[in-house]
Amino acid sequence: MLDFNKIKTISIKQRKNKVKLNDLIRPENSKVLINTKEFDELSSHIINAYKSKKQIILMMGAHVIKVGMSLLIIDLMKKGIIKYIAMNGAGPIHDFEIALIGETSEYVEDTIEDGTFGMIEETGRILNEAIKEGAEKNYGLGYSVGKKISDLNLPNKECSILYNAYKLGTPATVHVAIGTDIIHQHPSCDGAAVGKTTYQDFKIFAESVSKLEDGVVLNIGCAVILPEVFLKALTIARNLGFKVEKITAANLDMIDHYRPRENVVQRPTSLGGKGFIIIEKHEKTIPTLHRALTEGI
Numbered sequence: 430m431l432d433f434n435k436i437k438t439i440s441i442k443q444r445k446n447k448v449k450l451n452d453l454i455r456p457e458n459s460k461v462l463i464n465t466k467e468f469d470e471l472s473s474h475i476i477n478a479y480k481s482k483k484q485i486i487l488m489m490g491a492h493v494i495k496v497g498m499s500l501l502i503i504d505l506m507k508k509g510i511i512k513y514i515a516m517n518g519a520g521p522i523h524d525f526e527i528a529l530i531g532e533t534s535e536y537v538e539d540t541i542e543d544g545t546f547g548m549i550e551e552t553g554r555i556l557n558e559a560i561k562e563g564a565e566k567n568y569g570l571g572y573s574v575g576k577k578i579s580d581l582n583l584p585n586k587e588c589s590i591l592y593n594a595y596k597l598g599t600p601a602t603v604h605v606a607i608g609t610d611i612i613h614q615h616p617s618c619d620g621a622a623v624g625k626t627t628y629q630d631f632k633i634f635a636e637s638v639s640k641l642e643d644g645v646v647l648n649i650g651c652a653v654i655l656p657e658v659f660l661k662a663l664t665i666a667r668n669l670g671f672k673v674e675k676i677t678a679a680n681l682d683m684i685d686h687y688r689p690r691e692n693v694v695q696r697p698t699s700l701g702g703k704g705f706i707i708i709e710k711h712e713k714t715i716p717t718l719h720r721a722l723t724e725g726i
Contacts, residue, residue: 446532490650491519518605547611564622569630602630639666656692679705
């Protein structure tokens, strides 16, 4: 086997980034960019769930962060509209780097050529440290990273979704497939700790899904991992006797992918509820959703 201890890392100070703090859309600047009956109906379902104190889960891919939507998500959390956050494994990486240096998202087309892609010392070392600390204390991965950002008092922590979830007490979980994320490339990675913390998050997520009757689940920008995790969590909830039948389920993405369509929208709503598929850029859907919900409540 290859000796991962020989892998060379570089400082984040050496890397050029695509996304900076100035690219983040601020809540006061969100506006309606989509005017359709379908979007209005989805917004109404979310508002009704909020007013009825039902579960509202946001599953999100990392691209949501990379296109500058973090502050809108955070604002919806602070308002109590989003009650649960689920991320894939890339989410904490970009969320953490924003908190650390106010920038994220490298130029992969360049760094893949010389073997430096993902080999940022600070990102790998600190996140893997957070995961190992979390494993020792039986924390989930999402909580572990949010706590680490808080403990380190990172300069841009207020722009971090996981930090704000930690501060607000909003459950935030991270669902990982080993080998999919850059921190798994690092000598500091502990596969057992990753597995333990993300499995803990799966159990936390399943409990959240068990409370989804008359609630809402949104999948924004995750094509594979979270739709698969959601379907298994829903199966567990129903297997254990929880009534989770009438669900509002929506997939908002730039492309109509198979798994979100089947595993989030169509199969879970076969017993009741309503499914939505809205294909548009996150730069339009999320500001529109934020504006519609904040005005609607």
